[in-house]
Amino acid sequence: MITMDDIIRDGHPTLRKMAEEVVLPPSEEDKQILNSLLEYVINSQNSEIAEKYGLRPGIGLAAPQINVSKRMIAVHVNGDRDELISYALYNPKIISHSVEKAYLKSGEGCLSVDESIPGYVPRYARVTVKGFNADGKEVKIRLKGLPAICFQHEIDHLNGIMFYDHINKDNPFKPIEDAVEIDR
Incomplete structure (x- = not known):
């Protein structure tokens, strides 16, 4: 089980690397890693489990965040x-996206x-995302709102990009033209 101790912090070189493609069909080790990523986000949202194991709540996690440079x-x-x-x-992979932008108000x-x-x-x-599930079967998912933002955030991790790289350095709260504000 992944805990907060397994999650590397900002400044660690792995977070800035381009992660490698996973060879399919996936190895047993890769299956275990993928399943443990999902297990963490599910457990982190359960207040009892999160408290017991000291997990910070999250809605997404990428392998580079546990120092595994794989996609x-x-x-x-x-x-x-x-x-x-x-x-x-x-x-x-994001295979298509809207012209329209969105951002989290918070x-x-x-x-x-x-x-x-x-x-x-x-x-x-x-966004429309294409990838392969735990069984190695191709899936295509259409997303909007918070789920779309979450997938983009996690896919950024695979490319060595941190969320704050997108923030306007001169004016962090500069209104984003024609964007949907998501209040969650």
Whole structure:
């Protein structure tokens, strides 16, 4: 089971590396890593388990955050209609996106970043992601709102990009033109 001690922090070189593609079919070790990423985000949202193991709540986690430089992510979040979006994917890619942008009104956070970094993070309002599930089967997911933002955040980790890289350095709360504000 992954704990907060396993999650590397901002400044660690692995967080700035381009992660490697996972060879499919996945090895037993890669399956175990992928499943443990999803297990962490699910457990971190359960207050009893989170308290018992000292887990910081999260809605997504990428393999580079546990010092594994491979293209694997897990997301466990409720969508706009309260539907559960729960995926663990190998080699996820954004294959299409909206022109329209979106951002979280409260800003973004990250399990690898201990301090709060204020500012708007411009993202695409809608994305289509293609990847491979734990069984190595191809999946294609259309996302909008918070789930779309979460997937973009985690895929950024696979490319060595941190959420705060997107924040306007001169004016962190500069309004993002034609963007949807998501209040979550």
